Amino acid sequence: MVNKAVIEILGSREMKPFTADSEKEEIQEKDIFKHLFIWAVLMDRRELAMLFWKKEDKDFICSALYASALAKRLSENPIAGEHTDQLVALWASHRFYEDLAYSVMTEMYWKDNSLARQLLVTEVKRYNSTTVFEISEKFALMKFIGHAACQTKLNKIWKGHIFSETSTLKLAYMAMLVIFSMFVLTDLYPIPEKNPSVMEYMVIAWAVTTSTEEIRQALGIKQVSWNLMTWFSFWTFYEIVMYSLFITSVLLRLTLSANDFFHARMVYSLTLGLFIINSMQFFLVSKHIGPKVIMIGRMMFDIIFFVLIFAVFLFGFGVIYQATMFPNSEPGFQLFKDIVYMPYWQLYGELFLDNIAGKEPSTCTDDALLYRNGTLARCPEVNQINTLLLAVYMVVTHIILVNILIAMFSHTFTKVQDNNELVWKYHRFSLIREYYDRSSLIPPLIIISHIKKCVMCIACELFKKRETKNKFKISNKPESEQLAILERYSVYRHLNSSIRLRRYHATNTEAEKDGFDTSYTQEADISLEEQFDLLTSEVYKMQKNQEETMKDVKEIKSTKQNLLIIDLNGGSANRTYKI
Incomplete structure (x- = not known):
């Protein structure tokens, strides 16, 4: 029942919180608090939800974002709109859970930025193998996507994988727009008068292969929405209209006579205008032009x-x-x-x-x-x-x-x-995610990439092998325990920092009531548990630095270098030693 309710609310089958095994009557002991947490979120019992969230042993950030998505979708429900108080409370809960995930990620990123970035793309088995990135993008959790950990991870993917390739795609797109414009302006005749030119064939091949890539990306989306309207963003709908008009213009060009050829020219011109406007997508990655x-x-x-x-x-x-x-x-x-x-x-x-x-x-x-x-x-x-x-x-x-x-x-x-900045970061994330899945080849050569992917897909099915690596979704079993420990530590740091802050304000308030100067009021001594926590933190950091140092020493020892010694006192020869 909970699965069905969550699927209906979130509009995605792949976002269900429980697998088929956990839907049985026997609930595993480790999932009890997860069940209770989701129930508390659905009932908008924030205090209870926090209590059950703290009782979990891992996946704290994913759980908080999942709760934020649930509360956000509930607040956008038309039925909730009839009850303004409930709508405001649900929206406040959405912001609360997102802030909670943001704060824990801040603690985690301060402790170990490498593992924090890795957590963003690691599959969460307890939530149907989704990732933190997927939840944040699908439900437009802009504040979390704007976190430094998310943006640095995106920078590594963008600079390391697709930055140079995207520049090539932009140049190819602009070149094809020039060819398309020249063809429509100077070389568009009825077939009885003149056969299609080379430029027209190039434009048709480019449009067909590009539309094929768009269809491949649409079919490759695993998170199929329960509601068809959520499939289509503005640009997706725009591209559907654009390619439909292109197909219509080609059909009219091949079927209309010379007397009615004006209609084909008109549709071709309209299609060209839509292709030119479509190039505005390239501006979305710019920090200054994208928000405009x-x-x-x-x-x-x-x-x-x-x-x-x-x-x-x-x-x-x-x-x-x-x-x-x-x-x-x-x-x-x-x-x-x-x-x-x-x-x-x-x-x-x-x-x-x-x-x-x-x-x-x-x-x-x-x-x-x-x-x-x-x-x-x-x-x-x-x-x-x-x-x-x-x-x-x-x-x-x-x-x-x-x-x-x-x-x-x-x-x-x-x-x-x-x-401005949050909106730009969110749309930049979506653009990087889209271009990561694209082929590096330019149309119409992209058809080679399509054939290669079809062959690899068939081979994976025949030999039961997993698909190629995806930097947006990885399964890190060796480091999963280390991630869980670091996440628990970050949650503990966040909760204790909140306690210390509240205790500080309470102490100052009491001092003001008693008429004493607050500068003479000091906070109580740190508890033994907090001292142990700080000591553990320092030991963990020292161990990691020692491991990195030993790794560098091994690399230096494994490489042989020639050391040239020059006698500045005028010796007869220089000596070279190998170390």
């Missing part, structure tokens, strides 16, 4: 809400204009166009005063036969109420609606600007 691209995307959603409100006034005033100026119009699509034409362009300052005041009789006619067959335009009927309507419409649209849109843009800008 995110702002543009968020402002597009603001425009959607503005258009919905504006459409009400547009149709309202448009119908009044049409009914008073051109009564008894012919039904059809042209009538719909006439209704929205004037009020839409009036938003940008085109007032059509000649229509409202009345056109010159020489440029229009009242004869129905002439304006229906298109010989002359129909003369509008002059009505003083139209001038008043125009004044009201301009006040509503230019002063009220446009300023509302500007205020919405300002709010979006401020909200993104306040979290």
